[in-house]
Amino acid sequence: MNYNWDWNIFFKSTGIGDEIYLDWFISGLGWTIALALAAWAIALVIGGLLGVMRTLPNKWLSGLATAYVELFRNVPLLVQLFIWYFVVPDYLPEQTQVWFKQELNPMVSAYISVTLCLGLFTAARVCEQVRTGIQALPKGQANAAMAVGFTLPQVYRHVLLPQAFRVVIPPLTSEFLNVFKNSSVASLIGLMELLAQAKQTAEFSANIFEAFTLATLIYFTLNMSIMKFMGWVEKRVRIPGLMVEGGK
Amino acid sequence: MSEMISIQNVSKWYGEFQVLTDCTTSVAKGEVVVVCGPSGSGKSTLIKCVNALEPFQKGEIIVNGTSVGNPKTNLPKLRSQVGMVFQHFELFPHLTITENLAIAQIKVLGRGRDEAEAKGLALLERVGLKAHAHKHPGQLSGGQQQRVAIARALAMDPICMLFDEPTSALDPEMINEVLDVMTELAQEGMTMMCVTHEMGFARRVADRVIFMDRGHIVEDCHKDAFFGSPRSERAQQFLSKILQH
Amino acid sequence: MDFSQIVPALPDLWEGMKLTLELLVMAVVGGIALGTVLALLRLSSNPLLSGFAKGYVNIFRSVPLLLVIIWFYLAVPMLLNWITGDFVPVGAFASCLVAFMMFEAAYYCEIVRAGIQSISRGQVNAAYALGMTYGQAMRLVILPQAFRKMMPLLLQQSIILFQDTSLVYAVGLMDFLSSARSRGDILGLPHEFLLFAGAVYFMVSFFASQMVKRLQKRLAV
Ligand SMILES: Nc1ncnc2c1ncn2[C@@H]1O[C@H](COP(=O)(O)OP(=O)(O)OP(=O)(O)O)[C@@H](O)[C@H]1O
Ligand SMILES: [Mg+2]
Numbered sequence: 001m002n003y004n005w006d007w008n009i010f011f012k013s014t015g016i017g018d019e020i021y022l023d024w025f026i027s028g029l030g031w032t033i034a035l036a037l038a039a040w041a042i043a044l045v046i047g048g049l050l051g052v053m054r055t056l057p058n059k060w061l062s063g064l065a066t067a068y069v070e071l072f073r074n075v076p077l078l079v080q081l082f083i084w085y086f087v088v089p090d091y092l093p094e095q096t097q098v099w100f101k102q103e104l105n106p107m108v109s110a111y112i113s114v115t116l117c118l119g120l121f122t123a124a125r126v127c128e129q130v131r132t133g134i135q136a137l138p139k140g141q142a143n144a145a146m147a148v149g150f151t152l153p154q155v156y157r158h159v160l161l162p163q164a165f166r167v168v169i170p171p172l173t174s175e176f177l178n179v180f181k182n183s184s185v186a187s188l189i190g191l192m193e194l195l196a197q198a199k200q201t202a203e204f205s206a207n208i209f210e211a212f213t214l215a216t217l218i219y220f221t222l223n224m225s226i227m228k229f230m231g232w233v234e235k236r237v238r239i240p241g242l243m244v245e246g247g248k
Numbered sequence: 249m250s251e252m253i254s255i256q257n258v259s260k261w262y263g264e265f266q267v268l269t270d271c272t273t274s275v276a277k278g279e280v281v282v283v284c285g286p287s288g289s290g291k292s293t294l295i296k297c298v299n300a301l302e303p304f305q306k307g308e309i310i311v312n313g314t315s316v317g318n319p320k321t322n323l324p325k326l327r328s329q330v331g332m333v334f335q336h337f338e339l340f341p342h343l344t345i346t347e348n349l350a351i352a353q354i355k356v357l358g359r360g361r362d363e364a365e366a367k368g369l370a371l372l373e374r375v376g377l378k379a380h381a382h383k384h385p386g387q388l389s390g391g392q393q394q395r396v397a398i399a400r401a402l403a404m405d406p407i408c409m410l411f412d413e414p415t416s417a418l419d420p421e422m423i424n425e426v427l428d429v430m431t432e433l434a435q436e437g438m439t440m441m442c443v444t445h446e447m448g449f450a451r452r453v454a455d456r457v458i459f460m461d462r463g464h465i466v467e468d469c470h471k472d473a474f475f476g477s478p479r480s481e482r483a484q485q486f487l488s489k490i491l492q493h
Numbered sequence: 494m495d496f497s498q499i500v501p502a503l504p505d506l507w508e509g510m511k512l513t514l515e516l517l518v519m520a521v522v523g524g525i526a527l528g529t530v531l532a533l534l535r536l537s538s539n540p541l542l543s544g545f546a547k548g549y550v551n552i553f554r555s556v557p558l559l560l561v562i563i564w565f566y567l568a569v570p571m572l573l574n575w576i577t578g579d580f581v582p583v584g585a586f587a588s589c590l591v592a593f594m595m596f597e598a599a600y601y602c603e604i605v606r607a608g609i610q611s612i613s614r615g616q617v618n619a620a621y622a623l624g625m626t627y628g629q630a631m632r633l634v635i636l637p638q639a640f641r642k643m644m645p646l647l648l649q650q651s652i653i654l655f656q657d658t659s660l661v662y663a664v665g666l667m668d669f670l671s672s673a674r675s676r677g678d679i680l681g682l683p684h685e686f687l688l689f690a691g692a693v694y695f696m697v698s699f700f701a702s703q704m705v706k707r708l709q710k711r712l713a714v
Contacts (some may be wrong), residue, residue, distance in 0.1 A: 003571065003575070027372045062561055068635045069503065070697070071509060071701060073698075073702075074656075074694065074695045074698035074702065075655070075656070075691050075694050075695050076656035076659040076670070076691075076694050078659045078662060078670065079690060079691045079694060082381075082674075082689060083688070083691065086683065087684045087687060087688070088689065090684070099402060106334055113702075137665045138337040138338070140334055140335075141338055142340065143296070143301050143334070144325075144332070144334055144339075145340070146301060146323075146327060147299060147301060147327055147331075147401075148327065148328065148330035148352035148356065148404060148619045149324045149325065149327045149328025149357075149400070149404065150324060150352065150356060151324045151331075151353065152522060154324075154355055154356070158340075158355060159340055163340075163341065163342050172365065177555070181555075181556065181557040181558070182557065183557075184559045184560060184697060185559060185660070186558035187559070187663075187664065188559075188663055189280070193562070194562050195557060195559060198560070199563055202567060208567045208568055208571065212560070212563075212567070212568070215556075216552070216556050216560065218566075219555055219557065220551075220552060220555045220556065222555075223554075223555035233287070234642070237417030239384055239386065240383070240384040240385040240386065240387055241341070241383070241384045241385065241386020241387035241388075242341050242384070243256075
């Protein structure tokens with residue numbers, strides 16, 4: 001066996017300009033974070049709205065939200081990504097098409113596709129968590145809020161959402177982590193995020209184990225830091241006198 | 249006496265199942281009416297129909313001249329005038345006691361924050377809980393929470409109050425602190441419709457007693473008549489069971 | 494859009510679907526088996542064993558599946574080469590299968606663990622009181638009850654896995670999605686074939702989820 005272990009590989013030149021392999025990982029991590037944050041913003045806004053819609057008494061609105069969830073949950077992420085990246089642009093207006101396919105930096109057009117895809121995909125999952133969170137509240141809360149004269153929007157704004165928000169933090173944390181992990185599919189349409197950079201490093205340097213070990217470590221650390229942070233947030237917003245874990 | 253709540257021939261179904269059958273009764277201004285009956289007889293449903301927390305399919309309910317079933321009625325406005333107290337208190341757990349008392353005054357009645365908090369504090373003092381103003385509901389005992397809930401309803405200056413088994417989720421030693429507040433309210437002339445099994449309270453405070461069974465109003469009479477000689481067999485059975493302990 | 498070319502291509506697509514299903518079934522069976530072992534380790538009172546299981550689960554749950562697939566695709570042949578000394582061709586299918594099994598085991602482990610913990614302590618005591626060993630108590634009393642309870646969750650996770658098998662595209666395996674895409678490219682109808690593949694995935698996952706929901710309701714009563 002002639003595998004050359006070399007943990008210093010990350011500080012060696014890639015042979016392109018004066019870059020070292022570590023630069024690749026840093027830039028990859030940057031793309032991963034940029035993807036995850038933008039997709040998460042989309043997912044929170046749309047998923048939050050859909051989640052509320054699913055709890056509304058209006059059959060049309062809740063039906064629409066249900067259809068959205070079923071559609072986006074039952075098609076593989078990769079298929080959705082290919083649709084956003086290869087199919088959808090062909091149906092844009094002429095000018096936008098030219099702009100998207102030719103004028104835009106291919107990295108940026110890939111970024112737009114993945115962000116949209118991942119945001120809308122995750123929105124379906126956020127929706128389900130928000131809906132569950134709202135429905136887990138005692139039914140009397142909505143009644144009590146209406147009994148003091150709140151309108152339906154006020155019932156959500158002042159009573160249901162502030163409580164559901166707290167219930168939903170742990171499951172949303174794990175969805176947030178999923179966004180980071182799922183963003184790696186971007187590597188399959190040529191976006192040089194973390195996984196793509198690790199793969200490229202492995203291929204360039206032949207130090208497969210080192211490259212993937214570092215990528216694994218970065219994902220692991222990212223994961224742990226987010227969990228720590230969200231645990232802290234959860235504690236911060238905990239309602240005095242209420243058991244958070246184990247329900248009521 | 250003029251009528252505050254008038255319920256006329258109200259029927260309600262959950263799908264196939266009829267919960268209320270042709271219920272007719274009324275509550276006059278300043279009157280205290282106790283509603284009792286076995287579990288599942290439709291008491292909660294009836295009282296929730298009064299402030300439209302439950303829709304009903306037939307009949308009419310009029311509260312202070314406003315028809316509840318009319319689709320044009322501004323329900324939030326109507327509800328803001330009718331106080332309601334629930335079996336499980338239903339304070340808003342994410343808000344402090346002060347905020348619980350103030351929020352609807354501010355958001356529904358449009359009062360200023362200072363005015364709302366001052367009013368809330370005055371009512372808290374009245375139910376003997378001023379010292380707990382800064383706490384969250386989860387930090388109070390059941391009896392204390394229920395007194396706050398009553399104060400929350402009173403803060404809206406209601407024209408009448410609905411109670412749905414306000415003491416049945418409480419430990420025995422806390423029941424009286426809540427009943428005392430209710431008694432005081434009644435003596436001040438508040439119009440009250442109370443679902444309760446506290447027959448002592450009914451005997452002392454109520455003007456009339458309504459007995460329900462399987463969605464029907466079976467008895468509707470002066471309390472002396474009710475406790476003296478209830479006409480229906482079901483009411484007699486119910487009373488003998490409840491008065492045994 | 495011209496969907497008429499899909500019908501003649503169905504036999505080819507079926508070949509791809511067969512690979513997808515083969516991979517799925519083997520990964521589910523292997524993943525649940527490994528996941529159960531991990532869950533038992535995780536619940537063991539030996540801190541070394543439970544620590545190992547905990548670390549395993551934490552690591553696999555914090556990395557993308559795609560990373561594991563590519564990792565294994567590149568690393569498994571090298572590892573084998575190391576161990577055996579010769580060059581053993583393993584192929585993408587085997588490396589993907591190992592990747593899926595090991596990755597999913599982390600997720601199945603958490604489901605099985607929750608399932609075991611949901612069985613009351615009294616059941617364990619009752620089994621011991623009858624003179625059963627740990628192995629017997631698990632095999633005869635606890636696991637059968639736990640699996641019954643967690644069946645919907647295990648199936649739900651397997652439906653997610655069904656969708657995730659499409660990631661083998663990354664290592665060039667001809668699964669259902671890849672064969673649909675390659676057919677589409679050959680015929681010059683990439684959009685049609687992609688959308689058709691999406692529709693098939695949707696229908697399979699949707700109906701499977703509905704069945705799981707029904708099962709869940711049946712088990713609830
Ligand atoms: N949302 C609902 N859907 C279907 N049936 C319902 C619903 N809510 C209540 N019911 C049924 O309507 C009947 C009356 O319920 P209601 O809560 O009014 O009874 P109650 O007299 O208040 O009883 P309790 O003393 O237990 O509170 C019961 O048989 C109950 O099962
Ligand atoms: Mg009731």
